[in-house]
Amino acid sequence: MTRSYDFRALALTIVILIVALGAWELSTNTEILPGAGEMTEYERLMGGGSQNAGVPAPSAVMQKAWEELSDPFHNTGANDKGIGIQIAYSLMRVLTGYALAAIIALPVGFLIGMSPLMFRALDPFIQVLRPISPLAWMPLALFIIQDSEASSIFVIFICSIWPMLLNTAFGVASVRKDWVNVARTHELGPVKTAFQVILPAAAPTIVTGMRISIGIAWLVIVAAEMLVGGTGIGYYVWNEWNNLDLTSVIFSILMIGVVGMALDAAFGRLQRAVTYTE
Amino acid sequence: MKSLGNPYDGDVDLRHGLACNCSDCADDAGHRMKAVSARDQRTRMSTDDMLDRAVESAIVRSMFGHNELSRRSFAKMLGGTTLAAALASVLPIDKVKAAILDEIGTPEKTDLSVGFVPITCATPIIMAEPLGFYQRYGLNVEVVKTAGWAVARDKSLNGEYDASHMLTPMPLAITLGAGSTATPFLMPAVENINGQAIVLHNDHRDKHEDVSTWRGLTFGVPFEYSMHNFLLRYYVAEAGLDPDRDIQIRVVPPPEMVANLRAGNIDGFLSPDPFNQRAVWEEIGFIHILTKDIWEGHPCCAFACSQAFAETYPNTYGNLLKAIIDATQYASDSANRSEIAEAIAPTNYLNQPVPVIEQVLTGRFADGLGNVRDEPNRIDFDPFPWHSMGVWILTQMKRWGYIEGDIDYAAVAEQVYLAADCGKVMADLGLEVPAETYKSHVIMGKTFDPAEPEAYVESFAIRRT
Numbered sequence: 001m002t003r004s005y006d007f008r009a010l011a012l013t014i015v016i017l018i019v020a021l022g023a024w025e026l027s028t029n030t031e032i033l034p035g036a037g038e039m040t041e042y043e044r045l046m047g048g049g050s051q052n053a054g055v056p057a058p059s060a061v062m063q064k065a066w067e068e069l070s071d072p073f074h075n076t077g078a079n080d081k082g083i084g085i086q087i088a089y090s091l092m093r094v095l096t097g098y099a100l101a102a103i104i105a106l107p108v109g110f111l112i113g114m115s116p117l118m119f120r121a122l123d124p125f126i127q128v129l130r131p132i133s134p135l136a137w138m139p140l141a142l143f144i145i146q147d148s149e150a151s152s153i154f155v156i157f158i159c160s161i162w163p164m165l166l167n168t169a170f171g172v173a174s175v176r177k178d179w180v181n182v183a184r185t186h187e188l189g190p191v192k193t194a195f196q197v198i199l200p201a202a203a204p205t206i207v208t209g210m211r212i213s214i215g216i217a218w219l220v221i222v223a224a225e226m227l228v229g230g231t232g233i234g235y236y237v238w239n240e241w242n243n244l245d246l247t248s249v250i251f252s253i254l255m256i257g258v259v260g261m262a263l264d265a266a267f268g269r270l271q272r273a274v275t276y277t278e
Numbered sequence: 279m280k281s282l283g284n285p286y287d288g289d290v291d292l293r294h295g296l297a298c299n300c301s302d303c304a305d306d307a308g309h310r311m312k313a314v315s316a317r318d319q320r321t322r323m324s325t326d327d328m329l330d331r332a333v334e335s336a337i338v339r340s341m342f343g344h345n346e347l348s349r350r351s352f353a354k355m356l357g358g359t360t361l362a363a364a365l366a367s368v369l370p371i372d373k374v375k376a377a378i379l380d381e382i383g384t385p386e387k388t389d390l391s392v393g394f395v396p397i398t399c400a401t402p403i404i405m406a407e408p409l410g411f412y413q414r415y416g417l418n419v420e421v422v423k424t425a426g427w428a429v430a431r432d433k434s435l436n437g438e439y440d441a442s443h444m445l446t447p448m449p450l451a452i453t454l455g456a457g458s459t460a461t462p463f464l465m466p467a468v469e470n471i472n473g474q475a476i477v478l479h480n481d482h483r484d485k486h487e488d489v490s491t492w493r494g495l496t497f498g499v500p501f502e503y504s505m506h507n508f509l510l511r512y513y514v515a516e517a518g519l520d521p522d523r524d525i526q527i528r529v530v531p532p533p534e535m536v537a538n539l540r541a542g543n544i545d546g547f548l549s550p551d552p553f554n555q556r557a558v559w560e561e562i563g564f565i566h567i568l569t570k571d572i573w574e575g576h577p578c579c580a581f582a583c584s585q586a587f588a589e590t591y592p593n594t595y596g597n598l599l600k601a602i603i604d605a606t607q608y609a610s611d612s613a614n615r616s617e618i619a620e621a622i623a624p625t626n627y628l629n630q631p632v633p634v635i636e637q638v639l640t641g642r643f644a645d646g647l648g649n650v651r652d653e654p655n656r657i658d659f660d661p662f663p664w665h666s667m668g669v670w671i672l673t674q675m676k677r678w679g680y681i682e683g684d685i686d687y688a689a690v691a692e693q694v695y696l697a698a699d700c701g702k703v704m705a706d707l708g709l710e711v712p713a714e715t716y717k718s719h720v721i722m723g724k725t726f727d728p729a730e731p732e733a734y735v736e737s738f739a740i741r742r743t
Binding site for chain 1: 396407420421422423424425426428429432433435436437438533534536537556558559560561624625626627629630631633634637642643644646648649650
């Protein structure tokens, strides 16, 4: 039953993909251009209409993808690196900023989850800082940190901290009181209680927060790199936009999607590992 | 690239003309392929060989007045070796090579990072890397593409860039603390003169003839402290429009201009090339006026660094400046323009179609209105930072309220625009140095006297003072 259900879903996905790509391909049919010999000088200087930006056909995007992916690590100077290198730069920034956020958000979240007083005290700060767009921090970060690399890591840090913090606090606060009481009757110390009772109980909620954070961080790094430039997948998109090369832009958008999906899937796996049934 | 081909070989074409119809030039992809393979070839030559080759090539080509046909037929007739020997007998090539290399001491720091915004104004700064001008002066420079002027400013202020491509008003503004914290900046060389244009959307063809019909339109300029902004303001004000009230001026980074124009977000822009030509190439807009027709020979972009950099590494600064001025001079020769267009078009640099860059650099271009125009001065390259140009920029900053209060125009211009440094290097390179650093400029028929800046500001009917 489930097997045939899976199979039918997969078949349907493939059909939708083929129909969508087919419609896209047909809607972008390119006209045949006159040969170079028949053009006047003016037409030739205007490019003979060959560059007229329309949405490229999926076949053009696939061809572009093949070119880029067959040599993902080429490095021909500071401003021309392969897609693999660019994604590696972006991932490195995301993971650094994210790790820093986790180092702060998890303990602080734990603290405010355990202590209603601390929660009330810190809540106004969190409420004001949380809705600020990460990119709004960029000019200030560039000015104060004086380093574009560190600034983009800071932007990742500031955007990934809130979901982790709030989910940790919420998860810790809603651990069933019975379990904490049981720990107390067993005379477990506060540290042991935290690690052996509260942490496993709150783990699913905490990992959910971490999963939301990594998703946001990956969204934000693209915009941050477009702003600062230099390296990374966001810079790659900006550079192709600079050339108004829509085929490359679509290809890089797909790559961003694929990497984001992989990050999410990794945390989904972690989430399943810590889930429990009562 | 081509300057590194063997100049004594009659079968080698050292440059590609606009109408070159070899199979490689038939399409854009071929051009890029060629650029890539030339780059590969270049990496196999040692730096010294490359340098020697570049110097030899320049000498040989200048011997033939940059006429490829006569050089090639001559080389074929005599054979490469005989030609080389014949030239060496009349010209001490080894001495010429050596003379270019000495003068300033050894650089204290050889690995440098120089920022640029991907526009043709940065041509000398960019081409100095692929064409080997930095290596010629013992520098290992990495030119780094920058997303916009604010980022170029911030990366220069925080030391990520040793030096950078800037707009001529920027070092003045940074030094005065307008739009940033006041930090002493130096501008020892101008990059290009002219090289911008006003482009309007095709929907506004009816407004081409009469600027006073522009009321209500929205324009993009790349940065507040830019010649683009000041020239656009000047131009519309001469037509009786107040740039702050009758039109809207928005800051849009150069690469985003064309996309915004297409989307109808802006009605036109005064922007650096290649984006003016790109708008025509994409059949979105037309060139209303080249800025050279507003002010022939106006400064545009510059090479700038912090005073701290120049003081900490004087020899590095000297060599870098020499490389830049040398490259600027090379770029000013129209015979080299096609070769340069090919060298700076790849992804690593401007990332633009070669034909677009070529139209900008050679000045033979389609204007989007159905005409092919021939304007060899569309963009030109001249390193000398006239103090009078600095004073003019300051008068416009005062005129539009970017700076307030009393200002010693000449003192600021002389502190930032290092005409003396530029002049010394130009003399070293055997170039003619202007005797004065002030001259009067004629802008849209009105003469600007740099000795009377305050009176000049007051002479305009539309102003914020």
